[in-house]
Amino acid sequence: MATITLPTWVTLTRLFAVPILLVGMEQPGLLPTWVPLVVFLLAAATDWLDGWLARRLNQVSDLGKVLDPLVDKLLVLAPLLVLVAQQVVPTWAVFLILARELTIAGWRVNQPKISGANLWGKLKTVVQIAAIALLLPPLSPRFLPLGLGCFWIAVALTLISGWTYLRPSKTT
Template identity: 55%
Template sequence: MPLNLATRITLARLLVIPVIVAVLSIDPSSQHRWWAVGLFLAAALTDWLDGYLARRLNQVTDLGKVLDPLVDKLLILVPLLLCIEWGEVPAWSVALILVRELGIASWRIHQSQIQGASVWGKAKTVSQILAVTLLLAPLPAPWHVPTMMVYGGAIALTLISGWTYLRSS
């Protein structure tokens, strides 16, 4: 079965993840971290694009419904794992995000009809993208507290959106 444009974009986003890891593993200097931020943001923007194209071109597929959210989760979690290695975030905080994401993904598999993202789910996604962007960026020391506040907000929205999803199912 040939892949449609939306699914190809999703797969391209997936392929950016190991490139981000490679860039940061080779040399986590300021220059490489800025490159990783650019790659991360470009990949994050394609999440909107592939969903828009799938709906607009009437190319929504079962593969896309499964692959897109999986790639979204990897795009967030892989950089956060690097942040654990760098000592920038505690492992427990990433574990909370991971448990929520895997829990909701597992729950969705057993639903007869998959719900679209709620306002809480969209806020979670935006906050996670912002938090990962700030964590990856080589910002000066005064940015540490605001970055941690954004990251804490992303964790809170991750848990709230998970709770509201389960309550509405």
């Protein structure tokens, strides 16, 4: 059994933040409106932190390479599904994001070597996080156009990054 390293623990804190985020988004009277935004931004920051720690402490692991992108997907898809229910973003666009994520996760399972995200995948994640943050209360009314703009850029980057993983590699 693999030892759980500090970077992996940081990844797990991001996972544990998802239910808190969802409760705050679905039950706006239960928590102050800024709590989901703060939880989301702190959880998103751990995505950078766990990678930095893994490299700095020389604790890059196969478990981390699998768990990190999976938790990233949950952190992004969970609030997007709530935003669909709240009719902030269209269902079909979130479906495209979900389809890409499931396709790439399935593709990665069949790879002989576990690899990290490429530049397009990292850029996609950053823009998705920015879009969600801008669409969450208390920012959403003021930043709705900017948030929706980021959301549509995120959808485009999601499709582009998916293509970069799945396109046939050129052999020369």
